[in-house]
Amino acid sequence: MLELFLQMIKGVAFGTLTGLTPGLHVNSLSRLSLPVPTLFVMGLVHTFLDSIPSALFGVPDSDDTVPSLLPSHRIVLQGRFGELVRLSVTASTIALILAVLTYPLYSFVAPLYKFKVGLAFIMFLSLFLIFSQRNKVGALFIFLLSGFLGYCAFNMPLRDPFYPLFTGLFALPLLIESYLNPPKEIKVEDSELSIGILRVLKFSALGTFFGALASLLPTLTAGQASLLGSKLTKDDLDYLTIIYSTNTAAYAFSLANLALTGKTRNGVMVAIGEVSTSELLYLYLLGISAALIIMAFAPRIAILMGKVAFRFYRKVIMAIILFLFVLGYLYNGLPGVFLMLSSMFLGFLAPRWQVFRVTYMGVLMLPVLVESII
Amino acid sequence: MRSVDIALISLSLVFLGLAYIASDVEPASIEEAGEGRLVEFTGVCAYSSDGFSILTDGRFSVPVFSDLKVGKVYRVIGVYRGSGIKPRKVEDGKIELEEYEGAYWVDYYPSLLTPKKIKLKFELSGVHEGELVRVKGVFFGSKLVPVEYHVIGNLTSPKDGYPFKFKGIVLYGGNPGIIFWKNRSVKVYLRDNQTLIPGRVVEVLGITRVAGRITVYASVVKDVGSANISEKPRVGEIVEDECRIVQKLEDGVKLECLNLPLSNVMGRVGDKVKFRALRRFSDYLCLNYTLFPRENLGNMICSPKVGKAGKVSGVVENVKEVRGRIIAQVKHGNCRILLKVKPDVKIGVGDKVEAFGVFSTYYKKPVLIVEEEEDICLNSSCR
Numbered sequence: 001m002l003e004l005f006l007q008m009i010k011g012v013a014f015g016t017l018t019g020l021t022p023g024l025h026v027n028s029l030s031r032l033s034l035p036v037p038t039l040f041v042m043g044l045v046h047t048f049l050d051s052i053p054s055a056l057f058g059v060p061d062s063d064d065t066v067p068s069l070l071p072s073h074r075i076v077l078q079g080r081f082g083e084l085v086r087l088s089v090t091a092s093t094i095a096l097i098l099a100v101l102t103y104p105l106y107s108f109v110a111p112l113y114k115f116k117v118g119l120a121f122i123m124f125l126s127l128f129l130i131f132s133q134r135n136k137v138g139a140l141f142i143f144l145l146s147g148f149l150g151y152c153a154f155n156m157p158l159r160d161p162f163y164p165l166f167t168g169l170f171a172l173p174l175l176i177e178s179y180l181n182p183p184k185e186i187k188v189e190d191s192e193l194s195i196g197i198l199r200v201l202k203f204s205a206l207g208t209f210f211g212a213l214a215s216l217l218p219t220l221t222a223g224q225a226s227l228l229g230s231k232l233t234k235d236d237l238d239y240l241t242i243i244y245s246t247n248t249a250a251y252a253f254s255l256a257n258l259a260l261t262g263k264t265r266n267g268v269m270v271a272i273g274e275v276s277t278s279e280l281l282y283l284y285l286l287g288i289s290a291a292l293i294i295m296a297f298a299p300r301i302a303i304l305m306g307k308v309a310f311r312f313y314r315k316v317i318m319a320i321i322l323f324l325f326v327l328g329y330l331y332n333g334l335p336g337v338f339l340m341l342s343s344m345f346l347g348f349l350a351p352r353w354q355v356f357r358v359t360y361m362g363v364l365m366l367p368v369l370v371e372s373i374i
Numbered sequence: 375m376r377s378v379d380i381a382l383i384s385l386s387l388v389f390l391g392l393a394y395i396a397s398d399v400e401p402a403s404i405e406e407a408g409e410g411r412l413v414e415f416t417g418v419c420a421y422s423s424d425g426f427s428i429l430t431d432g433r434f435s436v437p438v439f440s441d442l443k444v445g446k447v448y449r450v451i452g453v454y455r456g457s458g459i460k461p462r463k464v465e466d467g468k469i470e471l472e473e474y475e476g477a478y479w480v481d482y483y484p485s486l487l488t489p490k491k492i493k494l495k496f497e498l499s500g501v502h503e504g505e506l507v508r509v510k511g512v513f514f515g516s517k518l519v520p521v522e523y524h525v526i527g528n529l530t531s532p533k534d535g536y537p538f539k540f541k542g543i544v545l546y547g548g549n550p551g552i553i554f555w556k557n558r559s560v561k562v563y564l565r566d567n568q569t570l571i572p573g574r575v576v577e578v579l580g581i582t583r584v585a586g587r588i589t590v591y592a593s594v595v596k597d598v599g600s601a602n603i604s605e606k607p608r609v610g611e612i613v614e615d616e617c618r619i620v621q622k623l624e625d626g627v628k629l630e631c632l633n634l635p636l637s638n639v640m641g642r643v644g645d646k647v648k649f650r651a652l653r654r655f656s657d658y659l660c661l662n663y664t665l666f667p668r669e670n671l672g673n674m675i676c677s678p679k680v681g682k683a684g685k686v687s688g689v690v691e692n693v694k695e696v697r698g699r700i701i702a703q704v705k706h707g708n709c710r711i712l713l714k715v716k717p718d719v720k721i722g723v724g725d726k727v728e729a730f731g732v733f734s735t736y737y738k739k740p741v742l743i744v745e746e747e748e749d750i751c752l753n754s755s756c757r
Contacts, residue, residue, distance in 0.1 A: 001394045008390065111409070259410045262455045274460045276412035276453040282396035289389035296382040 004286070007037040012290050014038070015045025016298075020305060022053040022171075022320045024327070025163070027267030036272050040255060040283050041290045043268035047248040048092045048294050051240075052302050055084055056309045057175060057320055071236040079187030085302040086193050087200070087237060088244045093291040094204040095211060095245035099252035100284045106212055106253060107277070110260045118217040119372050125228075126365050129358065132231065138353035145346060146359070147366020153339055154367055158332045161339070167324050168343020169360040173351075175324075176344075179317045188306040190299050195237050203241035206232065210242065211249025215257050215265055252287065256280060404434050407454040415459060416449040416467035418521055420495055420514035430519065431469050432512035440464060444496060445511075445521055471510040471521055477529065477536045478507050479581070481593065486518070487581070489535025495519040503594070504528065504537040504579050532560075532582040538590060539579045543601045543610040545654045547572040550589075554610040559655075560588045564595060573612060573652045573661050575599045607653035612661070616648035618668075618683040620732045621745065626657070630682055636660050643749055644668030644683045644730035668730050676709035678733040678740040686711055686742045687728040693721055701736070702727070712741040715750060725752050 014034075018026045026046040034042070055072040075084050099106075126143070133139040146169065153161040193200065210229055229242035254265040259277045264270045275283070309316050328340045343363075350357045401414035417429035419442040427442040428435055429450065437458030438450055449467030452459040476488035478501045484494040486509055494509070495517045501507055509523040532538040542555035550563045551570030562570065562578055570576065580592035604611040617631035619641045626637035629647060636651055638660040646666035651658035674684035688706030695701070695717065702713045702721050713729055714736065715721060728751040731744040744750050747757045 001391070004394050004397060005390060008393075259453075262410070262453075262460070274453045274455070274462065276399070277408075277410040278399045278402070278412040279397075282393045282399070285389050285393035285396055289386045289393060292382045292386035292389065296379040296386075 004037060007035050008041050008286055008290055010034070011038040011041025012045050012293055015042040015290075016049060016294075016301070018042070019046040019049025020052055020301070022057055022323065025267070027160075027271075034271075036275060036279075037283060037286055039268055039272050041286060043251055043266070044096070044248070044287045045290055045294055047251045048089050048291065049298060049302075050247070051088045051244055052085060052298075052305065055081065056306055057178065057317060071239055074236055075240070077183060077186065079189070080191060080194075081186070081188050081306050082190040082299060082303055083193060084240070085299050086191070087240060089291075089295050089298050090193065090197075090200055091204045091207065091241045091244040092248035093288075093295055094201055095208045095247075095249040096252050096284075096287055096291055098205060098208040098245075099211065099249045099256075100288070102208065102212070103256055103280070103284075106256055107260055109212075110216060110257050113216050113261070119369075121213075121217050122365055122368060126362070126369065128228070129356075129361065129365075133355060133359070135354050138355045139359050142346075142350055142353070142355050142359045143362035143366065145349075146362040147370075149343060149346060150363035151367045151370065153363075156335060156339070158336055158339070160331045160336075163331050164328050164336045164340035165343050165363050167328065168340040169347040169363065170357060171324065172321065172340070172344040173347035175317050175321050179314055179321070182313050182317075183310075186310045188303060188310055190303050199238070200241055203229075203233065203238045204245040207242040207245025207247075208249040210246040211251075212253050214246065214250035215253035252284070255283060401451050404436055409454060409456075411454050412451070412462075413454045413459060414449070414451045416447065416469050418447050418469070418471075418512050418514075418519045419444050420517075420519045428514070430512055430514045432472070435514060438464075445519060447521055469512070471512060472518070473508065473510045474518065475506070475508045475526070478505050479503055479537050487536055489533075493517045498523055501525055504539045532584055532588050532590070534582060534584040536582060537579060538582040539577070540590075541575065541577045541598065543652075544570045544572050544574050544576060545610065545652065545659070546570075553578065557609075558588065560590055562590045562592050562595075564592050568592075568595060570595070571597075572659050573601050575601055601652060609653050609655055611653050612650060613653060613658065614650045616646060619643050619645050619647060620681075620683050626660070632658055634658055639663055639665075641665050642668060642730065643732065643745060644671060644685060671730075673706060674733075675704065675706045675711050678711060678742065680733050680735060680740070683730070683732050684742065685728070685730050686713065688726075690721060690723050690725045690727055692723055701741075704729075712736050712739055713744055713750075714741050715744045716747065719744075719747055719750060719752075721750075721752060726754065727752055728754075728756075 014029050018024050018029055026043050029042060055076050072084060130136060130139045130143055150165060153165055206229055233239050254269050257263055257265055258269045259275045259280050325337060328336045350359060399412055401412045404413055404415045407413045415429060415436050417431040419427050420430045421428040422442050422444050425439060425441055427438045427440060429438050429448060438461055439458055440461045442448055447467045447469055449465050450459055450461045451463040452461035474486055474488060474492055476486040478498055479485050479487050480497060480503055484497045486492040486494060493516055495514060498520060505528055506526045507523050508526050509520045511518045511520040529536055529538055540555050542553035544551055545554045546552035547570045549569050550561050553560045553562050575598050577596040577598050578590055578592045579594040580590040583589045601610055601612050603614060607613040615631050617629050619627045620630050620643060621628035622643060623635055626635050627639050627641055628635050634657050636658045639647060641647060645668045647663050649663035650661045652661055671685040673687045675686045675688055678684060686704060688704040691703045691705050693700060693702045698717060700715045700717055700719060700721060704711055704713055704727055729742060729744045730749040731742040734741050734743050
């Protein structure tokens, strides 16, 4: 019992570290040889908390949080950072529980997945992404440009091409704009949710559905899946509920997918390697246990982090920008840094053309489509 | 700390306890295996290559995605994936093994002859063909996968259906040939393009058939030397000598100095043969020889030696026919001798004669028995 408790605490600690550190992905620590319970809890806690640095600094560490950038910024600027954190952990916890409860249905569907289904879905999503925007020509152009960038990056001898692409396209332009135009005064304090729990439950259920899709379709990420959700709501909190729950549900379902089909859908699952369906129950129970701890402590840590961040906002942003470049250099060397800069300049384009930033997901979608069709 | 936080932490501990209880997952047996389940299997590794092995317990054969050592028993716990096990834990295992005793044999594949042929999955290292071994293992398809084995000895006498290794002297060469082994003759069939050479000592390994006589189907034949040379040879020994031919036979000759015929030699009565011959059961086999023609012999009319080959020359004094044979008296100087020749030899009184044959007695008188027409010349006319 003590061993399992320690494994869980270690997972909570590592997940908190990767979740709250801007730009530090959970995959970086999953390379350590950690036991399966620690790895699973670490990845899970990361999905609970990785929205916090995104909200504070607009720094995503992967594509999963990309669509949330602007709505979460709006809420932080309204002085509702505490509510945002509570929403994140609540939606994530509900998504985890719903994922566990819907496992029997998922276990029936997961083995039926075929690659062609995923390909059709990514085709549909690409068209949806371009034609649902007002500036369709601009969206198409950004989609194609980012796709070309992705194609070049994946053909470069890089250890991790995702890091410079996503950091350059999504994080750096926002950080630089935040540095140039810092918010004047932001209130950072703990607060309760302003929306009812039933509403959170409703949109978490939707997010859980999208998370299930994201865990099944290899070309579909949680970020892309939640993009569909954005069309179903106009309220920022509802939209963010979908984003946060999709992220966690996709992760929770990816463990079930690993056990059912042996397919790995993220870096943590690669590190776990193999898990049996017989062990899912205890891992999920352990995940719920960790989620409850996070629900209790995350708001306090996040508020503290927010207060420090906004007190030294420009210095912190500069430190983060430097940190991201150092990580980029450590991950991929000088080619990685240049790729990051190339992505960054492209990343400035979307807001100027009134195109959603999520259109940059062409960086993944277009190479997959081209490779599969050719 | 708020009461909600305390409730959350308490619930967290409850779920941790539940997780602990649920973490005690017993692996299922292979019969209950399903995709993604934690399973356990103990078996012998029957095949292994590039991260893929097959374990078998004789009833079930299960692929294991790992490099294992063929012929070793493993207990594997892992996730059942795509009809195989992705192992999480691999340790030495124990299973009930089948035991067989027989002679180790390798032709197209290694096998155990009990005498029924049991194919083995791989060759047994340190075991020589023909050795008796006790093998424990399990069957993988039609082949036995050896796990433990040890040599229990060698066959000392040929046994039907078993391999047999023996050393003997080749009495009759060719393929098949006959080898003299422990006062018995063994018929040996060799593989294509192989032959046995008489007089050689050979070591033979092959499968034996015992049905009255011993027959060996040899797979290995090794020449280990020549048969012993002896003055008084026994079967399987070689004699070296020289003496004269006393009788021509269909496929050989009889010599003054051998009690049995010498085969594989051509010559005339009176010719001298220097030979090297192998003693067999009813004859000698000439291995090589030098022939000295009888023409160099001196006239032995005055000094006949009974039983020896010799030459007589002189003039015929009288001729008579006795029981279908011609008896002629020949004189040379003061010496006289009788010649016994075949009736179709036209011999008359006063003929000058030169004859070759073997000395004997006729009513206590010396007689030269001439067998063939070619052995006699009349008035310098020879056939």
